[in-house]
Amino acid sequence: MTQKNTATHSHKRRRGISRAELPLHLMLIPGIVIIFIFHYIPLGGLVIAFQRFIPAKGLFGNQKWVGLQNFEYIFSMPNTMNVLTNTVVIAGAKIVLNLIIPITVALMLNELQSSKLKRTVQTVIYFPHFLSWIIFGSIIMDLLSPQNGIVNKLLGALGTDPIFFLGDNRYFRQTIIWTDIWKNFGYGTVVYMASITSIDPTLYEAAAIDGANRCQQTRHVTLPGMRMIIVLMMVLSLGNVLNAGFDQIYNMYSPIVYETGDIIDTMVYRLGMENAKYSPAAAVGIFKSVVSMVFISASYYVADRFFDYRLF
Amino acid sequence: MTATARHSSRNRIRESTSRRVFRVINTTVLILLALICLLPFINVLAISFSDSFFVDSNQVYFWPKGFTLSAYTYILTRASFWSSFRTSLLRVALGGALNLFFIILTAYPLSKSNDRLHFRNVYTWYFFITMLISGGMIPNYLLICNMGLRDTIWSLVLPGALPVFNLVLMLNFFRQVPPALEDAALIDGAGHLRTLVQIYLPVSLPAIATITLFCIVSHWNAWFDGMIYITTPSRIPMQTYLRSILIDMNIAEMSADDYELYASLANRTVKCSQIIVATIPILCVYPFLQRYFVSGIVLGSVKG
Incomplete structure (x- = not known):
C-alpha cells in the first residue's frame, strides 16, 4: 500500500x-x-x-x-591595437595588485594588538570604496592638479617640477592603477580580514605550544586558513581581464592621454554615443563580451570544479 | 582569564628585539595608510570651509583658513542642485523598492531544492547567464530609446531592477531558513506567498537590510545612465549633475544657473563643498554598511 x-x-x-x-x-x-x-x-x-x-x-x-564589415572597420582603425593593449595592461595590473595589496594589509592588520586601532584603520581605508568615481575622481583631480594640487605642492617643496599626473602619457596608466587600488584595497582587506577571524584560534595555540613564533604562525596557520578565499578571489577576478574600469577612466582621461589610457569601453562609448556609429560600436561590444564570457566561464568552472564554489 | 591565558600562550616565547621593531614599523605603516585615505577628505573639507582668498594662494592644508560658510550657502541656494538632489532621492526610493520586490520574489522560489521546484536548474541558468554575457552599452541604449523610456525616471530604475548578484545573496540567506518552518506553515494551510511574507521575511531582516543598503548605495552613486538617458536638466540625478559641474564643464550645455555656478568655481571652495555635500549621505549610512557588509560576504560565500 x-x-x-x-x-x-x-x-x-x-x-x-x-x-x-x-x-x-x-x-x-x-x-x-x-x-x-x-x-x-x-x-x-x-x-x-x-x-x-x-x-x-x-x-x-x-x-x-x-x-563582417563592421569588424573589418574596427580592426582597420589605427588605434585599435593600442586600445587593446591599454585595456589588458591596466586591467591586469589592477587584478594582480588588488589581490596582493589587500592580503598584505590584512596580514599586517592581524598583527596589530590593539583591536581599537584595528577597527579604526579598517573603517578608514574601507570608506572610499562606497564613493562614486565622480566624487572620488574629483577629489583625486584636485589633489593631483599641477597648479594647486596638494601633491604637487609637496613635490615642489622637495624641489621637483610639477607633474601633470593625468595629462602626461608617462604617468597616466600608473596614476589610474594606483588610484583604483587606493579606492578599493580597503574592500579587499575587509574580505580577507573576515576570513582570518574565522580561523580556529586553537590552531594558533597548538602552533605556539609547538614553538612557532608569530612569523611562523602567520605562514603555517593564517595563510593556509586564507587559502580558499585567496584562490577563489583570484579565480573570480580573472573575469575582469577586459574590464579596465570605465567609470574611473572616463572621468579622469582626456584626449592627450588616449595613447596610454583609452580602453575598450571608452572607445565603445565614443564610437556609439558621441559619433552615433552604433554598428561598429556593437561590434567592439561583441568582441569584448565573447572574450569576457570565455574567461568568466572558465573561472567559474575552475571555482566549481576545484573549490566547490557554486553561485546558485 | 581565558583571554589572558590565550594571549600569553601566543606570546610564550619572549618578545625579541626584531619582533618589537617589526611591530613599530607595522603600526606606523598602517597608520600612514589610514592617513593617506583620510587626509584628502580633510583637505577637501578644509578648503570647503575656507575663504577663497586663502585657497587661491595655496595656504589651506588640513584646517580651514578664514572660516566661512559662503560656499555652502551658495550651492544650497542653487535650484539645479536641489532638483538633482530630489531626482536622486526619488530614484533611490523607487529603484530601491523595485530592487527589493524583484529580489525577494525571485529569490524565494529559487532557494527551494530541486525536488520542491521543478526546472530549478533551467531557471538558475536563465539568471546565471546574465552574469556571463551582456549586450553592453549600445543595444541597451537603443532599447531604452525604442521603448520610449528616454528622459524618464524609468530608464534609471527598470534596467537594473533585478540585480543578479544581490539575488544570489538573498537566496543563499533564504536557504538557511530551516525547511521545517516552511513545512509547518504549508501544513497549516498557508500558501507560498503567505509563507514568504510571514515566515521568511521576518527571519531574514539582517539580509534584507544588507541588500537594501547595497541597492541604495548603487542607485545613489550611479551617474552613467543619467548622463546618456536623461536630457531635461531638471530631471538629472545628483551624480550626473555633479559630473557636469566638477568634471565636464561643458559650457555650451549649461543653463544660465549652471553658468553662474561655473563662473564661481574659479574658487575651489564651491567645488569642494559640493563634494562634501554629496558624500554626506554615504557617510550617514556608512556605519550600517560596515556592520552588515561582513555578514553580506558571509552570505555570498555560502556554498550551494
Whole structure:
C-alpha cells in the first residue's frame, strides 16, 4: 500500500509541476520578464554588429546586413591595437595588485594588538570604496592638479617640477592603477580580514605550544586558513581581464592621454554615443563580451570544479 | 582569564628585539595608510570651509583658513542642485523598492531544492547567464530609446531592477531558513506567498537590510545612465549633475544657473563643498554598511 502510494507520488512528480508548486513558478514570472526585456533583448540586439544600423528603422527593424564589415572597420582603425593593449595592461595590473595589496594589509592588520586601532584603520581605508568615481575622481583631480594640487605642492617643496599626473602619457596608466587600488584595497582587506577571524584560534595555540613564533604562525596557520578565499578571489577576478574600469577612466582621461589610457569601453562609448556609429560600436561590444564570457566561464568552472564554489 | 591565558600562550616565547621593531614599523605603516585615505577628505573639507582668498594662494592644508560658510550657502541656494538632489532621492526610493520586490520574489522560489521546484536548474541558468554575457552599452541604449523610456525616471530604475548578484545573496540567506518552518506553515494551510511574507521575511531582516543598503548605495552613486538617458536638466540625478559641474564643464550645455555656478568655481571652495555635500549621505549610512557588509560576504560565500 505504502509502496503503491510512493509510486503514484513519484509518477505525479515526474509528470511535471504539481498544483502546490505552481505559485512558486508564478512568483518567478516578474523576474523572468524583467530580465528578458533588459538583458536578453539587448543581447539579441547585438545583431546590429552585422548590419548597417539606421536608428529610424528600430532595433529589430529591416536593417541592411553587411556581414563582417563592421569588424573589418574596427580592426582597420589605427588605434585599435593600442586600445587593446591599454585595456589588458591596466586591467591586469589592477587584478594582480588588488589581490596582493589587500592580503598584505590584512596580514599586517592581524598583527596589530590593539583591536581599537584595528577597527579604526579598517573603517578608514574601507570608506572610499562606497564613493562614486565622480566624487572620488574629483577629489583625486584636485589633489593631483599641477597648479594647486596638494601633491604637487609637496613635490615642489622637495624641489621637483610639477607633474601633470593625468595629462602626461608617462604617468597616466600608473596614476589610474594606483588610484583604483587606493579606492578599493580597503574592500579587499575587509574580505580577507573576515576570513582570518574565522580561523580556529586553537590552531594558533597548538602552533605556539609547538614553538612557532608569530612569523611562523602567520605562514603555517593564517595563510593556509586564507587559502580558499585567496584562490577563489583570484579565480573570480580573472573575469575582469577586459574590464579596465570605465567609470574611473572616463572621468579622469582626456584626449592627450588616449595613447596610454583609452580602453575598450571608452572607445565603445565614443564610437556609439558621441559619433552615433552604433554598428561598429556593437561590434567592439561583441568582441569584448565573447572574450569576457570565455574567461568568466572558465573561472567559474575552475571555482566549481576545484573549490566547490557554486553561485546558485 | 581565558583571554589572558590565550594571549600569553601566543606570546610564550619572549618578545625579541626584531619582533618589537617589526611591530613599530607595522603600526606606523598602517597608520600612514589610514592617513593617506583620510587626509584628502580633510583637505577637501578644509578648503570647503575656507575663504577663497586663502585657497587661491595655496595656504589651506588640513584646517580651514578664514572660516566661512559662503560656499555652502551658495550651492544650497542653487535650484539645479536641489532638483538633482530630489531626482536622486526619488530614484533611490523607487529603484530601491523595485530592487527589493524583484529580489525577494525571485529569490524565494529559487532557494527551494530541486525536488520542491521543478526546472530549478533551467531557471538558475536563465539568471546565471546574465552574469556571463551582456549586450553592453549600445543595444541597451537603443532599447531604452525604442521603448520610449528616454528622459524618464524609468530608464534609471527598470534596467537594473533585478540585480543578479544581490539575488544570489538573498537566496543563499533564504536557504538557511530551516525547511521545517516552511513545512509547518504549508501544513497549516498557508500558501507560498503567505509563507514568504510571514515566515521568511521576518527571519531574514539582517539580509534584507544588507541588500537594501547595497541597492541604495548603487542607485545613489550611479551617474552613467543619467548622463546618456536623461536630457531635461531638471530631471538629472545628483551624480550626473555633479559630473557636469566638477568634471565636464561643458559650457555650451549649461543653463544660465549652471553658468553662474561655473563662473564661481574659479574658487575651489564651491567645488569642494559640493563634494562634501554629496558624500554626506554615504557617510550617514556608512556605519550600517560596515556592520552588515561582513555578514553580506558571509552570505555570498555560502556554498550551494
